[in-house]
Amino acid sequence: MSVPVEAQHYTVQATPAAQEAGAVALAVASLPESFGPATGENPPHVQVIAGQPGWTVEAAKAVTAGARGIVVVNPAAENTDSLQAAAQQSGTAVVLDQRWASNPAIEGAEDAVRSMAGRSALLDTVATAPVGADSGELLADHLAVVVRVAGPLGNLRVLARGPHGYTATAVLANGAPVALQGIVTSARPAGVHVAVLTDDGGVSVTLPEPLAAWPATVRVTGPQGELLLPTIYESAHRATWRRLKEHLDAGTIPSDLHSFAVLSDSITALTQTHR
Secondary structure, eight states: OOOOOOOOOEEEEEOHHHHHHTTHHHHHHTOTTTEEEOOSSSOOSEEEEEOSTTHHHHHHHHHHTTOSEEEEESOOSOOOHHHHHHHHHHTOEEEEEOTTTTOTTHHHHHHHHHHTGGGEEEEEEEEEEOTTOOHHHHHHHHHHHHHHHHOOOEEEEEEEEETTEEEEEEEOTTSOEEEEEEEEOSSSOSEEEEEEEESSOEEEEEEEOTTOSSOOEEEEEETTEEEEOOOOOOOHHHHHHHHHHHHHHHTOOOSHHHHHHHHHHHHHHHHHHTO
């Protein structure tokens, strides 16, 4: 007779900046059997920090303090080698809560795009943020999605950038052109759209803001017609916390930091060429 395994419950503590940027209270409340706020009597199991410049140092301090899990909200591009080593040695699960790249629909989009990578003819993508948003941060969030879906980009460069947006270009691994446009406006909903075109179809991905009430959509088109991948009614924030729970329960280390290194390299190269 098998004995049921008791569900693990983890306490959470977040910095004010992370609390706001990652809607931490809402995400934790949506998973009440998995997470709850720290009471102050004991050190929290999970530390949540904002991904502002210097976040890798803050995360490393949390690892040293004994955190079992760390959530980084909207991380800025930084070298994560030292943090990776520290997390690996201590067994700390570090997950990144990225604005659009953490959406649960991304996994299906990635599989669909990678399956036709050799036949890609064009990747066209547009990201939108409300008035007042920083175009540099928008570009970083935008690139996080494109790199996650399509892989590393070559010859990445900014053609124009200002307070109202940017235009950038790059190439895919097979040499196909990539066009990235960012728009800062309140005239259309914030979100990002990625379209990959092939000789006989392509993939269309639309991702809303993490707090939006509607889900992402992924459509795959080919000779057989158009297929709408299963709709997932879950925000990027909640998906991040659910993924963290799986790693904490299993005692495994996420690949977030390793994957983020590819994005950091792209952003660093872009910064150097745009000086």
